[in-house]
Structure formats: C-alpha cells, structure tokens
Amino acid sequence: MKQQVWYFANAANMVSSSKYPRKHVIIYFSRILLRVTLFLLGLMIMSYGIVLIVEANLGAAPWDVMHLGIVRHWGFTFGRTRQMVGIIIIVGSCFVLRKWPSIGIIANMLLVGEFCNYIINWHLTPDIISLTSQITAFASGLFIWGLGTGIYIQSQLGAGPRDLLMLALHHVTGISIRWVRTLIEITTVLVGISLGGPFSWGTLVFSVTIGHTTExxxxxxxxxxxKVTG
Known part of the structure; x- marks a missing residue:
C-alpha cells in the first residue's frame, strides 16, 4: 500500500514541481502506465488459467472447490462468488491487521471475478469433449495461471486477498507463513467438499504444482x- 501511494504521490509532485525535466516526468509516467498494463494483463491471463482448470472438470483449485460449492447452493456466478468471498477476506484481514487494503488487492478481487465471468459467458475457452482435452486444458491452465500470476506480481502493484488473509492469520496466531498457508488451503477444501464443490485428484495435483508454475x-x-519495471 505504501509503495503504491508513493508512486502516485511522487507522480503528482513531479507534475506540480518545475525542478523535474519534462523528459523525466514522461519516463516516470510511462513506467507507471507499464506497471498498470502488466497488472491488468497478468490478471487477465491468470483468470483464463483459472477458468480452464474449472472447465477441465478434473478437480478445481482449493479455493475454487469452495467457490463452486457456494455457486451450487446459492446460484451466484463463479466470478461474483470469488468477489464476494474476496470482500469478506479483505474486510476481516484489514480489521485484524489494522490497515487499509491496497489498491492492488481491491483491483485484484474485483477484476479477476469480472474477467472469469467474461471468459465463461463469452465462451473463450476451447470445447472440452474428451479425457485428453480435459487433461490438456488442466495442464494448460496450470501453466497459464502461473504465468499470469508472475506477470501481475512483476508489476509490483499488490497481491491478492488470500495473501492478505495469510498475513492476518500469521499476525494473530504467530504460526509460520508456510503452515498458515497450508491450514488455509486444507480448511478451504474441506468447506468446499462439504458444500459439494468439485474436489478430485486435480485438486491435489494443483496444490503441489501451482507453486512451481508460479515460480x-x-x-x-x-x-x-x-528492465522496465525496475
């Protein structure tokens, strides 16, 4: 949050001050524009990977097991469910951490849900009609999800709501980050299974491989x- 505020505050200072050469101001704003572009591009790519894994129907990612379980019972769209869960996470985590959410976290929560809905509603994924196409879609989704995550992280404009939840629980419990993340994923899957979410072997494969594709x-x-984002 502080880094993002600094970007825009510094940009405003450069515009209002005469001590910065026009060339430097243009370069600075170009870099901000590039960061925002990368952020949006990364979220779009990641969203496509999310939908591919869901539509492969071999087992959703841990959080999406829960999201789709909610969809099954209450009839919201997949993207809207991700947004609502994200809002709850952000509000609760920020209350615990006593801090305001960053612009990037809010944008992440809102945009990923919208992008997922557009991809589903506009049928932007290929037809998945056989086991081979299911496996191909799942494997492609893993790579695309990881690539999109890497690109939006490179923009340095903020992570997602679930990372904020991880930090909040670490702050409250004192448990190490790796175990907090593991407990969150296990709890989320169990809730999703209880709601009838699509848990299968693909969920386990996702859990042990998404870190590698993200890296x-x-x-x-x-x-x-x-070189251009610094």
Missing amino acids: LGMKLAKKWFG
Missing part, C-alpha cells in the same frame, strides 16, 4: 519486463 511465471516475467 516459472515470475522468472519469465522478470526476464521479459524486469
């Missing part, structure tokens, strides 16, 4: 955009 995505994003 790959971060390396690729840094290689492609590191």
